[in-house]
Structures are given as C-alpha cells and as structure tokens.
Amino acid sequence: MFTATAGTMLPTTIIGSLPRPSWYTENLGRRNFREAMVDRFYREQYLDAASAFLRDQETAGLDIVTDGDCRFDADVGGHNWFSYPPIRMAGFAGAEPYRTEGGRAGLPQKRGHILHDILEARVMPDLIGPVGRGTLQYTAIWKAAQRLTTRPVKFGTITPELIAMAVRDFHYKDLRKAIMAVSDALHEELVELVDAGCRVIQMEETQIHLLAAKGLVDKVLNPDFMVEVFNNTVRGLRGRCEIWCHTCWGNPAGQRIFGTQPSYAPALAALDRLDADVLTFENCSTGGMDLEAIGSHIKEKKVCIGVVDHHTLQVETPDQVAEMIRRALKHVPAERLVLASDCGMGREGMSRRHAFHKMVSIVLGTNIVRRELGLPEARCLAAEEQFSMVEDR
Ligand SMILES: [Zn+2]
Numbered sequence: 001m002f003t004a005t006a007g008t009m010l011p012t013t014i015i016g017s018l019p020r021p022s023w024y025t026e027n028l029g030r031r032n033f034r035e036a037m038v039d040r041f042y043r044e045q046y047l048d049a050a051s052a053f054l055r056d057q058e059t060a061g062l063d064i065v066t067d068g069d070c071r072f073d074a075d076v077g078g079h080n081w082f083s084y085p086p087i088r089m090a091g092f093a094g095a096e097p098y099r100t101e102g103g104r105a106g107l108p109q110k111r112g113h114i115l116h117d118i119l120e121a122r123v124m125p126d127l128i129g130p131v132g133r134g135t136l137q138y139t140a141i142w143k144a145a146q147r148l149t150t151r152p153v154k155f156g157t158i159t160p161e162l163i164a165m166a167v168r169d170f171h172y173k174d175l176r177k178a179i180m181a182v183s184d185a186l187h188e189e190l191v192e193l194v195d196a197g198c199r200v201i202q203m204e205e206t207q208i209h210l211l212a213a214k215g216l217v218d219k220v221l222n223p224d225f226m227v228e229v230f231n232n233t234v235r236g237l238r239g240r241c242e243i244w245c246h247t248c249w250g251n252p253a254g255q256r257i258f259g260t261q262p263s264y265a266p267a268l269a270a271l272d273r274l275d276a277d278v279l280t281f282e283n284c285s286t287g288g289m290d291l292e293a294i295g296s297h298i299k300e301k302k303v304c305i306g307v308v309d310h311h312t313l314q315v316e317t318p319d320q321v322a323e324m325i326r327r328a329l330k331h332v333p334a335e336r337l338v339l340a341s342d343c344g345m346g347r348e349g350m351s352r353r354h355a356f357h358k359m360v361s362i363v364l365g366t367n368i369v370r371r372e373l374g375l376p377e378a379r380c381l382a383a384e385e386q387f388s389m390v391e392d393r
Pocket of ligand 1: 015246247248249250251343344
C-alpha cells in the first residue's frame with residue numbers, strides 16, 4: 001500500500017547509495033551491525049555519516065530518503081551490496097575468491113578492464129548449511145536512520161536470487177532451492193522490519209529484466225521463477241508497507257555493464273505481476289527510450305523513473321529533468337509518477353558533491369513541472385538565493 005508516496009504529487013527520492021564521506025574510514029568488516037555499534041569510533045562515524053546522507057537529501061528537498069546504504073564498507077565497486085547478507089546470514093561460511101568455472105554471475109571482461117577488478121574483488125562465503133536470517137539486523141539499521149529524520153526512510157535490500165547466484169552451493173546443490181531458502185530467510189527479516197514501523201522497502205533487484213533482455217531462459221533462471229521469488233519474499237507485507245522493486249542495468253563502480261543499454265520492453269509483463277507498489281526504471285541513461293512501453297504495460301503500480309544518471313559526472317540541469325518528466329507524463333499520469341536517480345550514486349562512483357547536485361536537480365526539475373501543473377513545490381534549501389555567499393559588487 002502507498003504508505004510513503006501517498007499524499008505527495010510527483011514524489012522525489014534516490015535509489016539508495018550515496019558516496020561515502022572521505023572521513024568515514026571505519027568499516028563493518030565481518031562484524032554484525034549491533035556489535036560494531038558498541039565500538040564508539042564506528043558508532044560515531046556511522047551515525048555522523050548517516051546524518052550527513054540524510055541532511056544532504058533533506059537540503060535538496062527529496063520527499064523519501066535513504067540512509068545512503070551507510071552499512072556498506074568502502075570496497076571495490078560497492079561489492080558489499082552483494083556480500084553484506086551472506087557474510088551475516090546463517091548457512092554461509094568462508095571467504096572464497098570468485099571462480100569462473102560454472103560461474104553464472106560472471107562479467108566477461110578480461111584483465112585490464114575496470115570490471116575485471118570487480119570480479120577479483122568478489123570474495124564471497126560458500127553456502128554450506130541451511131540458510132537463516134543470522135545477524136542481518138535490518139531493523140536496527142533502519143531504526144538508526146529513521147530516528148534521525150521525519151521523512152520516510154526507504155530501506156533497500158539485495159534480492160534472494162542475487163545472493164544465491166553469487167555463492168558456491170555445497171548444501172542445497174540446487175539453485176532453485178537455494179534461492180527459495182534465501183527468500184524465506186529474507187522474508188522473516190522484512191516482516192520484523194515492517195513490524196518495527198518501516199513504511200517503505202525496496203527490493204534491489206529482481207533479475208527479470210536482465211534475463212528477458214539477454215534472452216537467457218533456463219528452468220531456474222527465467223522471468224516467471226523470478227516473479228515467484230520476489231512475491232514469496234514480500235508475501236503479506238504489501239498490506240502494511242509500500243513495496244518497491246528497483247531495476248537497472250548495472251552499477252559496479254558506476255560502470256555500465258552493457259555496451260548499449262537494453263530495453264525493458266520484454267520484461268514489462270512479468271514486472272507488472274510483481275507484488276509491488278512501485279517499479280523503478282533506469283531511464284535517464286537510456287534517454288527515456290522505454291517510457292511509452294512502460295506506460296502502456298504498467299497501469300496500476302506507480303512508476304519511478306530515473307531523471308539523473310548514476311554513471312556520469314555531468315549534473316543534469318533542472319530543465320533537462322523537467323523535460324524528461326514532461327515526456328514521462330505523456331505515458332504515465334502524474335498521480336502514478338515518481339522521480340529518482342537511475343540507480344544508487346555511491347558504489348565507488350561519483351563524489352559527494354556530484355551526487356548532492358544531482359539530487360538538487362531532481363527536486364528543482366520536479367518543481368518546474370509541479371509549478372506548471374499547479375501542484376505544491378518542495379522547498380530546496382540548497383537553491384535558495386538568500387543563502388548564497390556570492391555577493392553583487
Ligand atoms: Zn541499480
């Protein structure tokens with residue numbers, strides 16, 4: 001249900017991660033969150049960084065905020081987005097470098113390519129026993145951020161298939177069973193999170209569009225099973241919480257993983273069957289090429305489109321953002337349109353200031369369209385002239 005976007009026309013947000021402050025040098029490593037928060041140096045840096053992430057979003061004027069993925073370590077390409085759960089969930093152990101034999105989740109790039117570094121940095125535990133929640137501690141992490149702001153904090157988690165596909169399975173020896181076991185464990189974690197009061201959860205990201213685009217369909221890795229996995233993971237939650245499904249075309253170290261960004265068109269029917277309230281689409285980097293297809297397939301869920309690109313340092317202007325929103329409004333009604341970045345901006349991508357000004361552009365561009373439609377605008381402290389320190393001579 002629309003517990004976060006309800007009541008706001010053309011709500012704005014980001015997908016999740018933000019660039020870490022340079023002074024945020026502490027890392028979780030293999031500790032769990034509560035254990036690390038006993039360490040006063042970690043606790044101080046973590047809470048200061050989360051506050052900085054939230055303040056930047058509030059100063060920009062975003063309606064729905066995130067904790068910037070503050071729990072993830074400063075590692076190559078933002079790898080911790082993958083490794084955070086299996087390091088802490090029950091059933092996983094060890095720290096094994098990625099191997100290509102039989103590897104499903106591989107990137108084809110050879111040594112010398114930046115994405116090869118990503119593969120070298122993919123050190124993951126093995127799956128050696130029954131999967132359980134372990135010490136994911138999503139609720140504590142969400143509370144640590146939500147108690148710093150009155151705006152809804154959107155909590156993001158990687159999806160079960162990506163965890164199961166990234167590890168060697170010596171227990172289930174069956175990818176389908178492994179994925180469903182991770183799904184059940186994540187479900188328990190999310191139930192606790194919703195019970196604690198979290199109003200918006202984002203699943204990052206179903207493999208539906210990637211499988212559909214690659215035409216890769218086997219008896220496990222196919223869009224229908226991915227719909228089943230998603231819906232199993234969030235079962236029963238949508239009645240009490242707003243469920244988002246994030247999709248994009250890749251983000252390690254802020255890199256594109258496809259030469260030309262594929263189209264969402266082959267995946268839209270399956271995406272529409274997800275038990276989700278909001279679907280996010282990478283849209284800025286593709287020049288809005290799928291807007292018409294998205295509008296013609298997605299008729300009830302809200303549609304969140306990227307209006308700034310997480311791969312580029314050039315900050316989109318408010319006019320460019322407004323123009324993209326006007327194009328989107330030809331296909332998606334304002335009541336169902338949400339604006340965001342294409343993906344997270346913090347996975348070893350841009351600087352803090354680049355990300356900040358992209359967030360400001362999201363809000364200023366949305367305000368232009370809100371003004372045109374007679375809708376209330378969001379206050380953007382970052383752009384108020386009265387606070388400029390540059391004086392007229
Ligand atoms: Zn993404």
